[in-house]
Amino acid sequence: MRKEYIDGQKREHGRKVVISLPIHYPKEILTALDILSVELWGPPGEVLGYQAGRIQTYVCPLVRKALAFIAGGYASSADALLFPHTCDSIQGLASLIPDFGGWDGPILRFIHPKGERRTSSEAYLAREIDDFIAQAEKLAGKKLEPKRFSDAVRLHVEIDALRRRIIEKRRNIDMRDAELYAILRRGEWLWPEDHLIELKELAAKIADKPLKKGVALMLSGIVPEPMDIFETLENAGAFVVADDYAAIGRRIPAPIDKLPDDPKQAVIERYFALPPCSTRASDLAGRVEYLAAAYKKSGAAGLILHNVKFCEPEMFDVAMIKKRFTAMGAPLLYMETELEKQLSGQLSTRLEAFVEMASKGGNK
Amino acid sequence: MITRKIQYQLAKNAVGPFLMALDRWQQAQKQRKRKPRETPFGPPLEAVQKLKEIMTQNYFEGRYADGAVPVVWVTSGFPAEVFFALGFHVVYPENHAALCSTRHKVTEIAEFAERDGLSRDVCSYARTDIGSVISGKTPVGRLPKPDMIACCTNICQTVLYWYRNLAEYLNVPLVLVDTPFMYGGTKEHHLAYVSDQLGEVIEFAEKISHRKMDSEKLARVVENARDGSRLWGECLAISQARPAPWTGIDTFFHIAPIVTIRGTEVCNAYYRLLKDELTQRVAAGIGGIKNEKHRLLWDNLPIWFKVREHSTMTAERGFNFVCATYSNAWAEAGDLIDPAHPLESAAKTYTYVYLNRDLNNRLKTTVDLAKSFGVDGAVLHSDRSCKPYSVGQVDVKERLQKDMGIRVLLLEADHADERSLSGEQAEMRLLAFMESFNE
Numbered sequence: 001m002r003k004e005y006i007d008g009q010k011r012e013h014g015r016k017v018v019i020s021l022p023i024h025y026p027k028e029i030l031t032a033l034d035i036l037s038v039e040l041w042g043p044p045g046e047v048l049g050y051q052a053g054r055i056q057t058y059v060c061p062l063v064r065k066a067l068a069f070i071a072g073g074y075a076s077s078a079d080a081l082l083f084p085h086t087c088d089s090i091q092g093l094a095s096l097i098p099d100f101g102g103w104d105g106p107i108l109r110f111i112h113p114k115g116e117r118r119t120s121s122e123a124y125l126a127r128e129i130d131d132f133i134a135q136a137e138k139l140a141g142k143k144l145e146p147k148r149f150s151d152a153v154r155l156h157v158e159i160d161a162l163r164r165r166i167i168e169k170r171r172n173i174d175m176r177d178a179e180l181y182a183i184l185r186r187g188e189w190l191w192p193e194d195h196l197i198e199l200k201e202l203a204a205k206i207a208d209k210p211l212k213k214g215v216a217l218m219l220s221g222i223v224p225e226p227m228d229i230f231e232t233l234e235n236a237g238a239f240v241v242a243d244d245y246a247a248i249g250r251r252i253p254a255p256i257d258k259l260p261d262d263p264k265q266a267v268i269e270r271y272f273a274l275p276p277c278s279t280r281a282s283d284l285a286g287r288v289e290y291l292a293a294a295y296k297k298s299g300a301a302g303l304i305l306h307n308v309k310f311c312e313p314e315m316f317d318v319a320m321i322k323k324r325f326t327a328m329g330a331p332l333l334y335m336e337t338e339l340e341k342q343l344s345g346q347l348s349t350r351l352e353a354f355v356e357m358a359s360k361g362g363n364k
Numbered sequence: 365m366i367t368r369k370i371q372y373q374l375a376k377n378a379v380g381p382f383l384m385a386l387d388r389w390q391q392a393q394k395q396r397k398r399k400p401r402e403t404p405f406g407p408p409l410e411a412v413q414k415l416k417e418i419m420t421q422n423y424f425e426g427r428y429a430d431g432a433v434p435v436v437w438v439t440s441g442f443p444a445e446v447f448f449a450l451g452f453h454v455v456y457p458e459n460h461a462a463l464c465s466t467r468h469k470v471t472e473i474a475e476f477a478e479r480d481g482l483s484r485d486v487c488s489y490a491r492t493d494i495g496s497v498i499s500g501k502t503p504v505g506r507l508p509k510p511d512m513i514a515c516c517t518n519i520c521q522t523v524l525y526w527y528r529n530l531a532e533y534l535n536v537p538l539v540l541v542d543t544p545f546m547y548g549g550t551k552e553h554h555l556a557y558v559s560d561q562l563g564e565v566i567e568f569a570e571k572i573s574h575r576k577m578d579s580e581k582l583a584r585v586v587e588n589a590r591d592g593s594r595l596w597g598e599c600l601a602i603s604q605a606r607p608a609p610w611t612g613i614d615t616f617f618h619i620a621p622i623v624t625i626r627g628t629e630v631c632n633a634y635y636r637l638l639k640d641e642l643t644q645r646v647a648a649g650i651g652g653i654k655n656e657k658h659r660l661l662w663d664n665l666p667i668w669f670k671v672r673e674h675s676t677m678t679a680e681r682g683f684n685f686v687c688a689t690y691s692n693a694w695a696e697a698g699d700l701i702d703p704a705h706p707l708e709s710a711a712k713t714y715t716y717v718y719l720n721r722d723l724n725n726r727l728k729t730t731v732d733l734a735k736s737f738g739v740d741g742a743v744l745h746s747d748r749s750c751k752p753y754s755v756g757q758v759d760v761k762e763r764l765q766k767d768m769g770i771r772v773l774l775l776e777a778d779h780a781d782e783r784s785l786s787g788e789q790a791e792m793r794l795l796a797f798m799e800s801f802n803e
Contacts, residue, residue, distance in 0.1 A: 054758045056776070058485070058748045063755075088521045091545050092755030095722040098547075100759035109547060113557070114517060114524060115540040120560035127553035128544075281521070281540075284528040310485055312751065316525035319481035320532055334481075 002038075002189055007077065009036045009191060016139055018108060019075045020082040021066060021090050022223070023246050023279055025110045026267050029133055031192050032152035033140040037082065039188035040066050040075075041247060044225040044339040048072045051102065055093075060310045061338040062223075063089040071102030078105070080139050085111040086279045087313050108135045114281040117272045125268050149263040155192055157259065157270075160252045162199040163187070167243050167252075171210040173202070177230035177240050184248055185224075212239050215359045218295050220244035220321075221306035222314055225339045229306065232348045236355035242298035244291060245306075246314075250277045278313035287317060288324045295330060302331035302358030304351075309336040331358045365431060372425065372432030380424045384417040404679035406651045409610060411618070411638040418634055419620050423504040429453035430508035434573035437530065439523045441717055442516040442541065443710045445589050445627045446566050449582040450573050455507060456624045457530070460496070461489035465668035465780035467503045474781065476501070482529075488749040488781035490526035497533045510536050511572050514565065518543040518717040520752040537572075539565045543714060546721045550712075558711035583703045586710070589627040590701035595635035596622045597695030602642040603686045604737050607651030608659070609642045612685030613675035614652060616666040622694045657682030658801055661734050663689045663760070664745035664753045665779035670787070674794065681798050687737040689730055693718040696729075723756040727763055734768055741771040741801065743794075748778045773797040 009015045018030065020037045030037050042065040049072035052064040069075060081103055083094035097103045110132050113121035133144050163184060166173070173180065183202055187195045215238040224230070224245055233239065243249035253273035259266045276282035276290045295303060303325055307314045318334060325332045333354040335347055343351075391413060429435050436447050437455045447454050464470050470488060476495035478484060484491070496502050513536055515527040524540065531538040541561045544554040566577055599618070602609060610618075618638060621631040645651075660678070662685045667674065678685070700716060702709035718729060734742065742764055744757045761772045775793055778784035 056746055056748075056751075056754055056758070059751050059755060085545065088752035089755060091521075092723075092752060095545075095547060095724070096756050096759065099723040099727075100756065100763070111544045111554070114521070114542040118561070118564060120557055120564055121542070123560065124553060124557035127556070131551065131553065278525065281524045281528060284532050310751075312486055312522055313525055315483045315486050316490070316522075316529060318483065319477070319529065322481040 006036065006038060006189070015191070016079040017077065018080045018082045018139070019070070019078040021084060021086070021093070022062070023084060023086050023251065023277070024112055024271070024274065025082060025084040026129060026132060026271070027192070028149070028152040028156045028263070028267055029129070029136050029144065031155065032144055032148040033136050033142065035136060035140055036191055038078070040069065041188070041223045041225065042066065042339040043069060045341040048074055054096070058310060060087070060089040060308060062308055063093050065339060067093055067097065067102060070097060075103070080106040080108055082108040082110065085109070087311070106139055108132070108139065112271065112280065116283050122268065125271060126264065129264055129267060146263065153263045153266045155196065159187070159192060159196050159199060161255070162196070162203050164252045165206070166199065166202055167249060169206045170239070170241050171212045171216070172207045173205050174207070174211040175205065176234060178227060178234070181224055181227065181230060188247070214239050215302070215355050216241035216298065216300050217355070217358065218242035218244065218298055218300035218303045219306055220291060220303065221246070222308045222311055223247040224306070226337060226342050228343050229351070232343055232351050233355065236352040237359065238355040241300050242294050244275070244294065246277055246279065250275050278317045284317060284320055288320050291321060292324055292328060295325070301361050302333065302354060304354065305332065305334045307334070307336050309338045331361060368428065368431035372428040375428045376425045380421045383424070384421055387420075388413060388417070404655070404676065405611070405653055409614065409638070409641060411634070411641050414634060414637060415618060415620065418625070418630060422624060426453060426455060426504070426508045427506045430510075435508045435510045436569070437510040437513040439515050439519060439527070440623050441519040441714060442514050443562060443714050445582065445585045445706070445710065446562065446577070447514070447569060448627045449585045450569055450575050450577060452569070452573065453508060454624070455510065457493040458489050459620060459624050460502065460504065460507065461492040461780055462668050464492050464496070464503060466671070468669055468782065469501070469503050470669070470780050471783060473499060473501050484783070487522050487526065488778055488784070490522065490529070492780060494526070494529055494533060497530065510534060512537050512539060512569070514539045514541070516541040516543060516714060518714050518720040520719060520750070522752070537568070539568050541565060541714070543717070543720055546715065548722065550715055555711045555715060558715055559707050562707050562710060582706050585627040586701060586706045587703040588629060588632055590698055590703065592622055592626050592631045592635060593695060593698035593701065595632055595639060597698055599635055599639050599642055600687065600691060600695055602639070602646060605646045606738070607649070607653070607656035608684055608686040609645035609650060609652055611652035611675060611679070612660070612662050612688045612691065613666070613671055615688060615691040616671060619691050619694060651684070653679040653682070653684045655682045656684045658741060659684055659686045659737060659739045661685070661687050661689070661730070661737065661739045661742040662745065663730060663742060663757070664747045665690055665750055667745060667777045667785065668780055669782050670777070670785065677791065677794060678798065683798055685743070686739060687733045689718065689733065692729070692733060719752060723759070726756065727760055730760060730764065731768065734764065734770065739770060741797070743773045743775055743797070746774050746776040748776065748784050749781065750779060771797065771800055
């Protein structure tokens with residue numbers, strides 16, 4: 001279905017398609033230039049072909065699977081690849097593929113600044129966005145029109161506002177997590193206006209009062225794969241009440257009181273308003289406090305840190321998060337997955353046991 | 365404060381030098397009594413004693429530095445010239461972790477960090493240093509508490525995640541120089557970003573140290589850094605001679621001054637001494653190993669805790685590691701440093717770092733080294749703890765084999781953590797690799 005949709009976007013709308021590696025990139029610019037971003041989170045499941053062997057097994061499985069996917073020819077209908085500067089492994093892949101084979105087409109790069117907002121990083125981001133616009137314009141074969149840029153920013157602000165509301169009002173939506181997350185994650189490849197329609201339909205289902213019952217949990221990690229984690233949690237009597245996945249919650253900027261009229265400046269403000277993320281090297285104490293506050297606000301009964309195996313940025317934050325949550329007396333489970341097709345029996349058992357433990361603290 | 369300053373000055377100018385002199389005398393006595401041992405190596409470098417003194421003195425001073433002078437902990441690729449010019453005592457946690465590994469202390473120390481929740485899959489240097497901060501355990505007696513820590517991402521992003529943790533554990537501010545990765549050439553706004561950040565770092569360091577940057581002093585330090593880097597490169601290049609007068613394994617240890625006291629006259633004086641000795645050895649036909657039959661290249665960080673065993677094993681069979689991409693990384697920058705434009709040239713120098721550049725450049729550097737040092741084989745250390753250095757090695761291996769016709773071994777290990785090495789398997793692989801040269 002996804003392939004047919006993407007082909008349709010090219011055929012019917014004349015849009016270019018770019019395969020985007022995770023996580024942070026200015027999607028507004030792509031939208032304004034009629035470029036469809038299709039995100040590549042692995043893909044999960046079986047490794048496609050032998051090319052993953054070009055990267056050692058102790059490196060992030062997302063990157064190894066992406067290499068197999070791209071070098072195996074599965075991305076051949078795309079017009080370009082996009083590599084944001086997320087981590088060392090994605091940076092390595094962004095060099096490996098063009099330098100040693102796997103992709104001959106155009107490559108876009110977005111090297112976003114790391115660390116906290118500083119005068120230098122603000123000035124740099126502005127120039128890096130200019131550079132990214134130039135790369136995207138070349139791919140699109142047209143210039144970025146100011147009005148379309150502004151419209152695209154407005155569109156993404158609306159999308160993000162809806163996503164935030166849906167996550168915050170999770171308890172008031174009578175829907176299974178697996179279904180809800182499937183809709184949220186369709187934003188990874190749908191044309192933004194199509195995604196907006198689905199989000200609006202979903203937001204219309206928000207009731208005035210809480211409908212979800214069970215053990216409320218907060219999930220944090222890179223990407224909710226394998227997706228049957230939600231089914232396992234549901235079967236154990238739990239549901240997700242707060243989200244800090246890099247693929248979902250961490251990509252929704254905090255509301256900005258007065259967004260600048262200049263769309264480029266708006267993109268800069270939105271970037272710096274993103275929730276703390278290990279891959280952007282946000283201040284660690286700030287991230288820990290952000291998670292603690294989100295946890296308390298959501299009334300979750302436990303936190304699951306769900307990491308992709310060998311994801312260094314995320315692994316480095318675990319100790320401080322554990323310390324803080326232990327001090328709060330909050331149940332915490334750390335688990336790693338490798339973008340498998342399904343959760344292992346062992347992990348399912350750990351999740352079930354965790355839900356049982358969290359439930360003893362009661363559903364706050 | 366005054367007492368601390370007196371202690372520091374005593375350690376630096378009296379006690380330290382006295383202890384070093386005493387050690388030198390004791391070593392000479394031991395040497396006299398020692399019966400010559402049969403080894404596959406050439407006579408030991410005389411400069412080793414001086415190296416040991418410099419590094420011991422550096423760590424010894426460090427014990428008394430906090431409270432006496434401003435202290436900063438920095439990553440190995442940080443433009444530390446700015447701190448030397450401001451009179452900071454500079455500590456290199458990477459060097460400390462490597463030292464812990466050579467002393468086989470990593471497991472004991474890293475476990476403190478692991479108990480706190482740091483996964484064994486993250487860099488073993490990071491685990492060691494964080495474990496050392498938590499436990500206070502260190503083979504160097506004591507590390508001074510920093511007033512600030514400074515991180516530059518030109519060697520990896522890992523250092524940033526690691527230093528974010530250090531900042532929390534130590535409760536000190538972290539300053540960052542974020543160097544955009546270079547795909548092909550660099551872009552003007554990338555260099556401007558690095559230069560701007562250096563300005564911010566200086567401003568912050570001035571506040572912390574209550575000192576103003578003296579531009580003439582900075583120019584002198586930068587000039588020393590340039591000369592030191594060139595001297596280090598010259599020392600390495602001497603190994604193009606046959607036999608090479610020292611081993612690539614030696615270079616892993618002699619790299620310490622250019623990493624940790626780069627920009628100082630002590631560093632440069634040491635490399636002049638070393639260069640003279642190496643030159644004399646070449647003239648006298650003295651090799652790093654006695655019977656150099658095959659010349660090898662080493663890629664990636666050393667396996668610190670196994671360096672001696674592996675080098676002995678290879679030397680016994682006539683194999684000498686005559687060059688290493690790791691040691692070479694600190695020699696590359698020399699010509700980019702311009703004392704007349706310290707910040708602008710530092711931006712370029714510290715962006716054009718080997719690990720901050722694409723794989724094509726890495727392959728080219730490796731091939732250039734292999735050719736200029738005339739190697740007939742290479743060992744690529746696939747380092748579990750250093751993913752950015754290791755990604756791409758599978759392809760590099762193939763290219764070296766195919767394009768240069770040399771034998772290449774991809775050896776999986778870890779730069780510091782003994783638990784991540786299957787010792788016997790690694791030895792078997794090295795042996796089989798060496799045997800293949802007889803086919």
